[in-house]
Each structure stands twice: as structure tokens, then as C-alpha cells.
Amino acid sequence: MIDFGIEFVPRDLYWKTTFYAIQAEKTGFHTLWITDHFNNRNVYVSLAIVSAYTDKIKFGPGVTNPYMAHPIVTAQAVATLNEIAPGRVVCGIGVGDRTTLELVNMKLSKPLATIRESVGIIREITSGKNLEMQGEIFTVSGAKFNFQTTSRIPIFVGAQGPKMLALAAEIGDGVLINASHPSDIDRAMGFIKEGASRTGKRLDDVEIAAYTSFSVAEKPENAEKAVIPVVAYIVAGSPKKVLQKHAIPVETADGIRKAIIQGKWKDAFAPITREMIETFSICGTPEIVVEKIDKLVKIGTTQLVAGSPIGPNVRRSINLIAAKVFPHFNIKEDK
Amino acid sequence: MKLEKIVERIPSSSWEAISEKLIDIVLNSSNSNKMPSGLAKTILYYWQRDQLNTKIGIQRLLEASTLIDPEETVEVLKELDLQEAIAVIESH
Numbered sequence: 373m374i375d376f377g378i379e380f381v382p383r384d385l386y387w388k389t390t391f392y393a394i395q396a397e398k399t400g401f402h403t404l405w406i407t408d409h410f411n412n413r414n415v416y417v418s419l420a421i422v423s424a425y426t427d428k429i430k431f432g433p434g435v436t437n438p439y440m441a442h443p444i445v446t447a448q449a450v451a452t453l454n455e456i457a458p459g460r461v462v463c464g465i466g467v468g469d470r471t472t473l474e475l476v477n478m479k480l481s482k483p484l485a486t487i488r489e490s491v492g493i494i495r496e497i498t499s500g501k502n503l504e505m506q507g508e509i510f511t512v513s514g515a516k517f518n519f520q521t522t523s524r525i526p527i528f529v530g531a532q533g534p535k536m537l538a539l540a541a542e543i544g545d546g547v548l549i550n551a552s553h554p555s556d557i558d559r560a561m562g563f564i565k566e567g568a569s570r571t572g573k574r575l576d577d578v579e580i581a582a583y584t585s586f587s588v589a590e591k592p593e594n595a596e597k598a599v600i601p602v603v604a605y606i607v608a609g610s611p612k613k614v615l616q617k618h619a620i621p622v623e624t625a626d627g628i629r630k631a632i633i634q635g636k637w638k639d640a641f642a643p644i645t646r647e648m649i650e651t652f653s654i655c656g657t658p659e660i661v662v663e664k665i666d667k668l669v670k671i672g673t674t675q676l677v678a679g680s681p682i683g684p685n686v687r688r689s690i691n692l693i694a695a696k697v698f699p700h701f702n703i704k705e706d707k
Numbered sequence: 708m709k710l711e712k713i714v715e716r717i718p719s720s721s722w723e724a725i726s727e728k729l730i731d732i733v734l735n736s737s738n739s740n741k742m743p744s745g746l747a748k749t750i751l752y753y754w755q756r757d758q759l760n761t762k763i764g765i766q767r768l769l770e771a772s773t774l775i776d777p778e779e780t781v782e783v784l785k786e787l788d789l790q791e792a793i794a795v796i797e798s799h
Binding site: 385386387388390391394395398425426685686687 | 730731734735739740742744747748750751752754755757
């Protein structure tokens, strides 16, 4: 059983994101995630307009981070959205994108404590409670909304490393695993199990979402062409351990990173190999992506998030997923 | 001639095809930022209600695509052999 989620980056004009959101709802996607980077359009404004043009798809930031926005502000935003679209809001939170945060001098300090406390704050405040806490990172001396909150908002924690994966399972309603390759998801499952067991949860109690870079097209070469820039960014931003695990030379990743910083796109994209595409994305024809998703489902993934770029033509790729990918899976009924 | 009149002359058998092609122009043109916000919201309204392949939906799409990419719009009308509509758009 699996749900399908979809990610949009509000680098696009607001009405394009909303157009695709409407299409995602019509075609049967379960959850819509919108990324949160200060240099794109604002995630909550984007979600607010999506909420006005949709009726049932769940949606939320995917993911926001507690360095740019205090968790109280995030709680306020998602609670307000949940008033507009009761029961449809989810909240994705993680440490965020290091490269983007460094542009505004934000240091990703104490990520585990920061995420743990942030999730606690968001959960307590959105439950309508009066919150007083003194944490390692945040101190809240009596905070309560002046408006009534509605239903409970599920919190998904974005994670990649072992400790964050375990924490995500421990404190989150769901884990957004930042990976596409079955071996990475399989490895993540061990940490997720360990984290869930800390609070006596069963694995079934935690939504496990593979947040993938995704590209589908009828011709595999078109899908690959669309995914190369995204894979270049992933390779450039991957920790050494991840690169070594997949036998990608660190020097190659460094070269790609330099080329991206300098805006030398040809140099950044040229070193991207078929192996890198295989490692860091789900890419290909509908038949190929079905096979890849099937592997992730067998490992225990309960939500497949089709992330950027989705395909060479987003609208057609969404239709392709609905027509040729969904029918192969036992899609969960809404809870 | 107003857009309503142009759309009146498009046979209903071509509505689905023209709607699809105009949506592609509107979404994929590098001039998409020329779309007025009010018109964008109208298009979203009809899209939400599955009406972009109706007369009124095509009318709004045609208005948008003519603003965003008139040349490509004419190409689409040519492909569908909608000569009368082409003449009107080219005269603007």
C-alpha cells in the first residue's frame, strides 16, 4: 500500500504551481509538498492559494526549517492553513538546505536538538496549548494562539543521516527520507525502526516517505535530460560518506559544486553519469519508474514523493504518472 | 472581432485539442510572466471546474496565449486549420 505525493518548487510563477496542484489533485495524488527556500516564492503564500483552488489533496511545506523561521511562526502558518483547509495540512520540517542557508549566514547548529524542540513546539502550540518550555535551543515563556486550532496537524521530519532518521521516527508522524536509491532507503529503514522503538511505536505507526528526485517521460532520454541538473545539485551537495558509498569520486562532486557556484552549467552537468542518475533519482519511462518504485514499496516506503523535476513537461509527466504508474500500485484509501 | 466570436467559429470537435495546445503554450512559454494575474486566476477557476475545454475556457486560454506568445498561438490555429481565427489574431 502506498500514497503518492508530489513536490513543487515555487520558483515557478504562482499560477503555474497552482495549476499543477489542481492537476495533481484531479489525477489522484495524495499529498502536495511545496519547498521552502527564501530565494523562491513564499511557501505559505503559495500553499494558501493552492488551498483555495483544491478541495481534498493534503498539502504542506516540504520542508521548512527552524533556522529561517522560528517554530512558533511555522506553527502559526500551518494552523492558519488548517483553518482554511481543515484536516488537509501536513507540516514537513528539516534542517534545510545548507547552501541556501549559508547565503544568509545561517549556521545549521545543533540540528538534532533544534529539530526535536521545533517539532515539540509546533505540536504543542497547534494543539491549542499554552506552551512554556526552556529548551537547549528555544525558550518559550507562555505562548498560546488567540485563535482556535482545528484538527491535529501531522508533522513529517525530513532526514538523511542516521541520527536524524532515528529522531524523525521517534518524534514525527512521518519521515521524509531524502533519497531515491533502494539501498539508501533500505539503510534508512534500520535507523527508522530504531527511532520508532524508542517511544514504543511500531513501524506501521510512522509514515515513511521517499522524497525522490523524479523524472518520467515516454522516451527515457527525455526523462534523463530533465533530471541531470537536479542530480548535479544533489551530487554537489552530498556528504562525502554518501558519495563514497556510491563510488562517486569526491573530486568530481567538488568540480560540479564549483561549476554550479560559477554558473558554468555545461561543466556542472557534463560529469553527470547514468550511474549518478540511477543513484540519486527515479528516472525513466513509466515502466522503468514502476519497477523502481516497486522496490521502494517492498522495502517499506508508504509514500513516494515525486520531486523535482517530475519530467521534461510537468503537465504531461503528471498525466503519465496517473495513467501509467498509479494503476500498478495498491494506493491507500484516505484515512 | 472579439475572442468570443473567434471561439464561436471553432468546431466543438476541436475544443479538446486546441485547449491542450493552448495550455502548453501558456505553461511552457518563456514569456509566461506576461500573464496578468487576474486572467491567471480566471484560468485556474475554469481549470478547477474542468472547463478549460469549453467555449469560455478556450476563450480565456486564447486571450492568455495571444498575450504570451502570439506567434505560437497562430501556429496552433494553423495546425488545426482554423483560418478565420488566424486572420483575426494576425490583424491585431
